[in-house]
Amino acid sequence: MLIVVGTYLSKHKKKSGKTEGKIVQAKEDGVHEPVHISPFVDPGKCIGSGACITACPEKEVIGLSGGKGKLVHASRCIGHGACAIACPVGAITLVFGSETRGVDIPDVSPDFQTNVPGIYISGELGGMGLIKNSITQGKEAVGYIIESLKEFDGEDGGDVLDVLIVGAGPAGIGASLSAQHAKLKYRTIDQDEWGGTVYNYPKKKIVMTASVDLPGYGEVKLNETTKEALLELWEKVLKKTGVKIHTMEKLSAVEKIEAKKIFKITTSKGEYMTKKLLLAIGRRGTPRKLGAPGEDKTKVAYRLLDAEQHQSEDVMIVGGGDSAVEAAIAIGDVEGNRVVLSYRKDAFGRIKSMNKVRLEEAEAAGRVNVILGSNVKEITDKEIILKTADGEETIPNDYIYIFAGGELPNAFLQSIGISIEKKFGTR
Numbered sequence: 001m002l003i004v005v006g007t008y009l010s011k012h013k014k015k016s017g018k019t020e021g022k023i024v025q026a027k028e029d030g031v032h033e034p035v036h037i038s039p040f041v042d043p044g045k046c047i048g049s050g051a052c053i054t055a056c057p058e059k060e061v062i063g064l065s066g067g068k069g070k071l072v073h074a075s076r077c078i079g080h081g082a083c084a085i086a087c088p089v090g091a092i093t094l095v096f097g098s099e100t101r102g103v104d105i106p107d108v109s110p111d112f113q114t115n116v117p118g119i120y121i122s123g124e125l126g127g128m129g130l131i132k133n134s135i136t137q138g139k140e141a142v143g144y145i146i147e148s149l150k151e152f153d154g155e156d157g158g159d160v161l162d163v164l165i166v167g168a169g170p171a172g173i174g175a176s177l178s179a180q181h182a183k184l185k186y187r188t189i190d191q192d193e194w195g196g197t198v199y200n201y202p203k204k205k206i207v208m209t210a211s212v213d214l215p216g217y218g219e220v221k222l223n224e225t226t227k228e229a230l231l232e233l234w235e236k237v238l239k240k241t242g243v244k245i246h247t248m249e250k251l252s253a254v255e256k257i258e259a260k261k262i263f264k265i266t267t268s269k270g271e272y273m274t275k276k277l278l279l280a281i282g283r284r285g286t287p288r289k290l291g292a293p294g295e296d297k298t299k300v301a302y303r304l305l306d307a308e309q310h311q312s313e314d315v316m317i318v319g320g321g322d323s324a325v326e327a328a329i330a331i332g333d334v335e336g337n338r339v340v341l342s343y344r345k346d347a348f349g350r351i352k353s354m355n356k357v358r359l360e361e362a363e364a365a366g367r368v369n370v371i372l373g374s375n376v377k378e379i380t381d382k383e384i385i386l387k388t389a390d391g392e393e394t395i396p397n398d399y400i401y402i403f404a405g406g407e408l409p410n411a412f413l414q415s416i417g418i419s420i421e422k423k424f425g426t427r
Ligand SMILES: Cc1cc2nc3c(=O)[nH]c(=O)nc-3n(C[C@H](O)[C@H](O)[C@H](O)COP(=O)(O)OP(=O)(O)OC[C@H]3O[C@@H](n4cnc5c(N)ncnc54)[C@H](O)[C@@H]3O)c2cc1C
Pocket: 078, 122, 123, 124, 125, 128, 129, 130, 131, 132, 134, 166, 167, 168, 169, 170, 171, 172, 189, 190, 191, 192, 193, 194, 195, 196, 197, 198, 201, 206, 207, 208, 209, 249, 250, 251, 252, 280, 281, 282, 283, 284, 285, 286
């Protein structure tokens, strides 16, 4: 009996030690705190069954320590909720932010309307993440919009849209399908390609989702698929239903014309009048630009989808965060590529310790050439002109990736009058 108990306790201690070690590392790497949503494990209820850990499709969001579930890499949580469902004693609730890290969530009423009448929010921006949930919310929001359009009954709208849908991720696609099915006068725009966050997943990522009914197409039965298969399916759906998405068009301003109860919308491509505005813009924001001449060339990108697409090419990465460093290492790992990592500061102050080590190795092996204290002066078809402490340097170049952070949607939302609440570990 004593041997059994002793072995159990020693295993427990080892497991706790491992988890605590991972928590220390995760804190050091800045990935311990949640980005958005994450599980709160009530220590008073938790019996340490570990069912949440087995159920979670992501890696090491929760670990066991002292016989209780504890957050390890909260930033990896995407809000499946599988942990909460699996927990046999109901010890888990999903919350926004943590006690120390607030997360901004706009105020949205049950009909998806914000405090600004006529402006609606659906999908992850409103706090409800995941593909199926976002599609469903987009559809439901259009249902409420159709109801509210009754206030315009009898008025000739002319060129005025019924609804302008901004964002073509899962929420915007769901909304557009509903708008098309209901024969609304609508326009869907996206500042990027359609597909939203899904389009930006790493190549061949396994996607967990659930069956969903798509207006004008029917039920699609999905549980586990890949990024590529999901985008292919959506392409088929858009083609069959005739939904048109205007890509590379960014929303830049919203003005309410009170007298007519409509909105004047300015985008990067034009101006529209619309009765209702549906924001399905997610939470990733807009990549920040450098403002350098030549930045509008097609060889300039703000995210890396596939390092292998570069073979024996001259590639420059600009930035000093983990995304920039990881992209430089990944492209440098493909034999034959010549990679330059340009960063405006004199040291990489805020990257994960593991990335620091990997970058030093890549630099020593000649796979990445780091140029600190440098700024892009100009981008030409075949070269980049860098400004460095020693003067100007002209570098051969086929592609350039810029990781200069992003402008989050909150400031824009507040500028158009939408109120936002900061949540510290609450729903
Ligand atoms: C790494 C990762 C893995 C994930 N894995 C899964 C998974 O397996 N299963 C799952 O269900 N969920 C998963 N998710 C979550 C899921 O992808 C998101 O919850 C979902 O995409 C949110 O949909 P959305 O339409 O609200 O926003 P998004 O998908 O973010 O789409 C928003 C769109 O709005 C556009 N936009 C933003 N600002 C503007 C503007 N000013 N003008 C015009 N357009 C604009 C953007 O370009 C974007 O296309 C994952 C998320 C991540 C980050």
